[in-house]
Amino acid sequence: MLTAVIDLVAExxxxxxxxxxxxxxAGVNEVTLFRHFGSKQNLLESAFHHFHYAEEMKKLFREKLxxxxxxxxxxxxxxxxxxxxxxRKMLQIALKESGIFSEFREKANKHPQQLKGMLAxxxxxxxxxxxxxxxxxxxQALSFMWxxxxxxxxNLHSDGASFPSVTxxxxxEQSARTFTRALTP
Numbered sequence: 001m002l003t004a005v006i007d008l009v010a011e012x013x014x015x016x017x018x019x020x021x022x023x024x025x026a027g028v029n030e031v032t033l034f035r036h037f038g039s040k041q042n043l044l045e046s047a048f049h050h051f052h053y054a055e056e057m058k059k060l061f062r063e064k065l066x067x068x069x070x071x072x073x074x075x076x077x078x079x080x081x082x083x084x085x086x087x088r089k090m091l092q093i094a095l096k097e098s099g100i101f102s103e104f105r106e107k108a109n110k111h112p113q114q115l116k117g118m119l120a121x122x123x124x125x126x127x128x129x130x131x132x133x134x135x136x137x138x139x140q141a142l143s144f145m146w147x148x149x150x151x152x153x154x155n156l157h158s159d160g161a162s163f164p165s166v167t168x169x170x171x172x173e174q175s176a177r178t179f180t181r182a183l184t185p
Contacts, residue, residue, distance in 0.1 A: 001023075001026040001037070001047075003026075004022050004026040005026075005043050005044050006047050006051070006093065007025070007089065008022055008025055009093050010093055014097045019033055022043065049111075051086075052087070052111040053083040053084065053087070054114045057114070057115055060079050061118045067126070067129065068131075069126060069131060069183065070176055070177065072122070073144070073179055073180060074172065076119070077172045077176055080152075084152045085152075088156055115141075116145060119137075119141030119145065123141060126183075132184070132185070133185050140179075140183065144179060147175055148175070151168065151171055
């Protein structure tokens with residue numbers, strides 16, 4: 001049901017799709033949809049939280065970072081962009097249908113807040129190991145996130161064309177290099 005609601009709302013808009021259509025696309029009856037989620041909005045919110053990046057990023061921070069700033073920032077950025085690209089329909093819905101999401105905006109903000117916390121903690125750990133300059137780690141985490149989010153949104157709105165003639169991979173590599181150079185003692 002979660003994929004069905006995202007696909008249909010992305011295609012037809014929130015108000016352009018019925019719960020009956022969502023249930024049919026998911027291969028269930030409408031009663032099942034209401035029993036599990038209560039409403040179309042709850043279903044869409046559940047899909048948003050299910051497919052967001054926080055849990056995957058937590059696993060990456062726990063299991064895959066190697067303690068080398070460039071390598072880690074490169075991996076974080078690539079993973080973030082991969083997840084965001086995979087979830088692009090959901091994010092387009094959130095941007096286009098901002099009115100329906102205003103009620104749960106605070107709940108939705110937990111995902112970027114968690115990522116900011118993980119990045120700040122990572123930067124603090126790197127500082128303690130002597131691999132990072134003394135800096136406001138929360139501000140650096142936020143800057144890193146905004147830079148990557150801005151690149152994702154620019155690329156999302158460019159309809160697949162490189163903007164401005166730079167591949168996403170080249171951007172990711174260069175931004176990781178720039179952050180590494182700026183933050184390394």
